[in-house]
Amino acid sequence: MTNCEEFISQLANKYGRKRESLLAIIHEVINQYYYLSEESMTAIARELNMPAAEVYGTATFYTFFDTKPQGKYVIRVCQTIVCDMKRKEDIVDAIYELLRIKPGETTSDGKFSLYYTNCLGMCHEGPAMLINDEQYAKLTPESVKDILVNYMKK
């Protein structure tokens, strides 16, 4: 067994070998490997006794489940109307100045990926973004750079 298969087997023990465990397992795999590789999808399929195509089909329905390599830190900037009114594009520009990536791209060192996302539920404190599970609100081009510099040091 490879490390990845071993890890998934443990997850299946933890959550139970049933279809209802699928999303929880995928969440943990993505926490660990930042995306869902072919190897991990096949391993999940084997553990849950379901076709690998079903794992792929289910995973690709959800925007937070990536099946292509992602940065260690995935930045998701809210693009929905109120954050748009509060100039979300200035935030995206500031990120570009610092990391040289546009929405949809990953830095060459594999540390950051940038995406637009839909309403984060932070409209009253927009513009807002998510870095992995952490929420950041009331962003300014300066504050977003400060936040990212801290992540660069990690």
Add this chain to the structure above:
Amino acid sequence: MPTSTVKRTDLIFKKDIDYSAVMHKIMKMGKDEFIEELIDSGLRGRGGAGFPTGLKWKLVKAEQSPEKYIICNADEGEPGTFKDREILDNAAEKVIWGMTLAAYITGAKEGFIYIRAEYKYMQTKLRIAIDRMEQNIKALGIKFKLDLVFGAGAYICGEETALIHSMEGYRGEPTNKPPFPVTQGYLNKPTVVNNVETFVNAIIIAEIGAKEYKKLGTKASQGTKLFSVSGDCCKEGIFELEMGMTVQQFVDEFGDGDTKAVQVGGASGFCVPRKEFPNTIIGFEGVPTGGSMKVFNSSRSMYNTLENYLIFFEEESCGQCTPCRIGTQQLLMGIHAVKRKEKPKSYLDELLKLAQTMKFASKCGLGRSVGNAFGSIVTNFREEIIY
């Protein structure tokens, strides 16, 4: 300074509920009696659709099944809505006890909070609150196991049948109703699916009684409601208000003095233009809302607003049924074409017809509600869409 005509209330975030005492009271009162109380309170689902909560619980209670489930819908994805996040962040106990109450009444032994991945940062806090509840109910002799389930970035999973599929490990695609979740829900067992705020209201009704609760709001929209206020406002945030006010009253309180439109109910809600403010009531008798109130002043382009909504819907449509999948794409391409003068102005009327068709032909609430924003913005701000 004009006096405020908006009625503030403070039930949802008020801290002091003795949950064990409330549960004792309800256990003494009896399950059927409490259901009658809940029906009498007039509480309707706070997610936006407004199904009577008491009736939902009654239907699940009536089902003869050893397994039943209580699900809290915390997949808050409607643009401009953030009250569920605020509740879970600051009053999670009320949600958890509201669910425990539902479990006791309906005879469910297991429950889940389905929470969107965007709110994962609250995980630890919620687990601690759940542990505390599970300790406390032991003394009451109630068996109820509660767990968290995370979504993964899909607006459609806020629709209850899609949510259930997602929990079962499938693509979050809605199915036709009936069967309704009250008879065949999670794992095909009778299931209560309620919004976060609904559970909070249920426990509040258990505490203060239907008689007190009914004093708030109007006949069609009883009780209080949390409003998520954002946009061009003098104050943004979460406000607990009595239902039944007019948009004018709302704008007088929250607007920046130059309000030209209010989008009530998020992207799937209605756009109310200035001339309609005095005659439009916020509530089930007028414009219903899950609580999203987005305020636009005269510097905003309603074309941009509409385009933003359509991009949202086009991305979030699950793609299962044709009217919604193709309809959202065509509406977006259509307004682009009119703006670029590739299509005549009258093409907007064709698009309005398409939006109307989507209302009737789409499988679920997503496709059916695209026409609300589209119709109300295009009708009221036609010039802005064309020029």
